[in-house]
Amino acid sequence: MKITLLPGDGIGPEIVDAAVCVLKAVGIKKQIEFKFEKHLIGGAAIDATSVPLPEATITAALAADAVLLGAVGGPKWDACDPTLRPEKGLLAIRKALGLxxxxxxxxxxxxxxxxxxxxxxxxxxxxxxxxxxxxxxxxxxxxxxxxxxxxxxxxxxxxxxxxxxxxxxxxxxxxxxxxxxxxxxxxxxxxxxxxxxxxxxxxxxxxxxxxxxxxxxxxxxxxxxxxxxxxxxxxxxxxxxxxxxxxxxxxxxxxxxxxxGMLPSASLGDGTGMYEPIHGSAPDIAGQGIANPLGTILSAAMLLRYSLHNEEA
CATH class of the missing domain: 3.40.718.10 (Isopropylmalate Dehydrogenase)
Incomplete structure (x- = not known):
């Protein structure tokens, strides 16, 4: 199963990493082979490519079985042109995937x-x-x-x-x-x-x-x-x-x-689904190792349920 990871901004990378650890453990127990590939979205993408959703990210998401997203946005990018805000990347990926x-x-x-x-x-x-x-x-x-x-x-x-x-x-x-x-x-x-x-x-x-x-x-x-x-x-x-x-x-x-911070979500369409916690990027606590990853882990459970069709999840 190919999963495109979009860590995003703030606490996004650390909570996505925690969910990946859980998915790897599930993979070992249930004999599921996961292939993870990270790509840019949001503020991180703006910093690296000047746009909130690079074409490479769209291509990877469309080719994946599922997408796991962390969070996007933060005060750092508040002064960006309205058409290039980090949140525009989130809206655009939803549209691209038909979610x-x-x-x-x-x-x-x-x-x-x-x-x-x-x-x-x-x-x-x-x-x-x-x-x-x-x-x-x-x-x-x-x-x-x-x-x-x-x-x-x-x-x-x-x-x-x-x-x-x-x-x-x-x-x-x-x-x-x-x-x-x-x-x-x-x-x-x-x-x-x-x-x-x-x-x-x-x-x-x-x-x-x-x-x-x-x-x-x-x-x-x-x-x-x-x-x-x-x-x-x-x-x-x-x-x-x-x-x-x-x-x-x-x-x-x-x-x-x-x-x-403890709640998950799933965004679904007719193809690749995307899964993410419903909280924000919490840049004030990013990198401190105190962000609660439960919402992302539960989102990974929804990924197993809706994209892998594993009702046990």
Whole structure:
């Protein structure tokens, strides 16, 4: 199995190395031959090549069975041109690999429930999955940087755009996941004010009615969902939402588990999958040997599950 490693920035290299050690141990025990190859992304790529995602990295990722990513970004590159920020490398690799589905499992066992800032009785036993659309929406719509308009007022804009196929395929993934779990999907939108959300809601309902009648479907506005995640997180099974809402809600949900540093994610499409912890690059602790690699190790477990199809992982 060929795995492209993208250590990235900050603590990225050290947490990826820790996950590789675990994968090597699994390989020995399960007689799996792993081949690891490191490539540049993010700030490290900017420093070496002047771009956040070199062509060599894209080529290696496309040729791999899976990609394991550390983290990208840091204050060092804050002054970069907006089109050349480290985070642009992350968006570009997702697009290049066609990774339209991001999975973020949130599980709270009795052993770690006390670490959550939310009351133990509210979070103990939480087991939910956030399914986030990853390659559409406002992050990939047209961006107009700040300018002075005809009235002499400074303005900037970002466009939220979704197509029917984009919504259909992410809805399919969420409904299928719920069918294998507890049978409930909560679709999160802002249909009371956004046209894109009204289309999203309509398509999700059509997909459920056509193919997944046994799955219970409910809709929540994103502001209500943010509140419910704190008030009663146990009510959720699968949360389906768009790119920007999923980005925010998954970080909020991570706090339920006690630490964003302990949670994994998988980004999937029709080909090579990419796996990464959901925390940032934490440059303030890089190189000190104190970064928690658990999120990356659990991401490696998701790699085994979804790219190697090993359910034991």
């Amino acid at each position: 339209y589905c991001n999975l973020r499992p949130i599980r709270v066992s009795p052993f770690v429930a006390h670490l959550s800032p939310v009351k133990t009785e509210r979070v103990e036993g939480v087991d939910l999955l956030i399914v986030r659309e990853l390659t559409g929406g406002i992050y990939f719509g047209a961006h107009n940087e700040a300018r002075i308009n005809d009235d002499g007022v400074e303005e900037a804009s970002d466009v939220e755009l979704y197509t029917r196929p984009e919504v259909e395929r992410i809805a399919e993934f969420a409904l299928q996941a719920a069918h294998k779990r507890k049978g409930k999907v909560t679709s999160v939108d802002k249909a009371n004010v956004l046209a894109s959300s009204r289309m999203w809601r309509k398509i999700v309902e059509e997909k459920r009615a056509a193919d997944y009648n046994s799955v219970n479907l409910e809709h929540l506005y994103v502001d209500n969902c943010a509140m419910q995640l704190v008030l009663n997180p146990k009510q959720f099974d699968v949360i389906l939402t768009n790119n920007i809402f999923g980005d925010i809600l998954s970080d909020e949900a991570s706090v339920i588990a006690g630490s964003i």
